[in-house]
Amino acid sequence: MFVPLGLHGDGGQFQRNDSINVISFRSLLSSWNVATSQLLLIALPKGCINKNKDDDSKDTMHHIWKVLVWSLEATFYNKFPEMDHMGKDWPTGSWRAKMAGHPLSTAGYRGFLYAIQADGEYMANEFHLNGASMEQMCWNCDANKSSHPYNDFRPTASWRETVVDHKGTSPTEHLVSQVPAVSGLTFKYDILHVLEEGLAAHCIANAAFDMVMRSHDHGTQEERLRNLQNKIAQFYEELGIESEHQVKRFPLSAFCSPKSKWDTFPSLSGIKAKQCRWLVPVFLQICEANLATDEYSQHKYKCFKHLNIVYEVMDSAGMHPSQTDARTFSKAMNSCLLHYSRLSVLCLQQGVLMWNTIPKMHLCQHMELQFRWFNPKFYSCYSGEAMVGHMSALGHACLNGTAAHLVPFKIAWRFRLAFHLRSQGAEFNFASSGSED
DSSP states (O other): OEEEEEEEEEEEEEETTEEEEEEEEEETTOOSOHHHHOEEEEEEEGGGOOOOSSOGGGOHHHHHHHHHHHHHHHHHHTSOOSBOTTSOBOOTTSHHHHHTTSOSOTTOOEEEEEEEEOOHHHHHHHHOOOOTTSSBOOSSSOOBSSSSBTTOOSTTOGGGGGOOOOTTOOSOOSGGGGSTTOOGGGBOOOHIIIIIIIIIHHHHHHHHHHHHHSOOSSSOHHHHHHHHHHHHHHHHHHHTOOGGGSOSOOOGGGTSOTTSTTTSOOOOOSOOHHHHHHHHHHHHHHHHHTOOSSHHHHHHHHHHHHHHHHHHHHHHHOSSOOHHHHHHHHHHHHHHHHHHHHHHHHHHHHTOOOSOOOHHHHHHHHHHHHHHHSOGGGGOSHHHHHHHHHHHHHHHHTOTTOOGGGHHHHHHHHHHHHHHHHHTTOOOOSSTTOOOO
């Protein structure tokens, strides 16, 4: 029996001049909290990582990935490795030599890497995948900034004819591609970074900018902002949204630059990803309450309407969506992006910097294919990001009197102790400043 695993990688600041590279994984079937289910693989200060593109023997992460790939292969085949990660036989008579070839799980469980989760920056820097800063910015098709525009969301968009199916192939030569069953489809687009901090965040920022800066309502800018804040609080209560998902403050700086309001595109700032997700139904209600007959108002309302459907389908579909759910998700996502694109054109015609189209919105299109087989809600980066927070706090706690290159040993020892105690029923966080998911 195979257990689907999600591997997450990201960096987090753990001291003023350095961050820590954290790689962890968990079973996608687990419903336990992060501290109990997320297993640490490495927590290495970036100041201790040597990079060398020309000589793998001098590249720190190359050596680490050799060990991780070796371990994940053993997990896939459910047997103790017959040789170490360098291909050498175990010492004669050692425990490892005696266990070589025996099953890891007597119940027959195997683990396979179903999802590699990270933000776009980590995907590009660590796994060498195409990123937003490149001319060809997608690893699933030939979308670019010229011949196959990534911001073309029409059914006839030229990039749609170049989509790669990745059957048995990988878009990168990174060592992780050597893990059995890993292909291009293993590298997942994450709802936290692509939806919440991408499409949803931009929709919210632009709608808020409209209501405060471009509204025809009477009153000063401060009064319109206060009115928006009151409406947000009102619809939070009416929709029954939990307080932990609510924004406590929604100042002008949350959606635009106070010093250059009209010179930059509206962009959400200081709002957590989960709060973005639950602002979508709130702004849908606000847009509906202020709905007018003009084209701009109609497109804005429909943009939020379809985005809200995307979230509703993800929340109700379960781990394996039905064909009906998949069609609804695909139609809602495409419709939302088409209305967003039309809003961008209308503002461009008026000479107003609004509704900026970013590469993350193109990635939303590829999320449709992933949704057909597995709900992206179940392999989001939320648990991995919480783990990075735990390890950053734990790493900071290990700094006192410890050289940077020895910090990983302290983190691993404390994590192993904490993980053991948690498995025995103890209740505590990995670090006092950490937070539970």
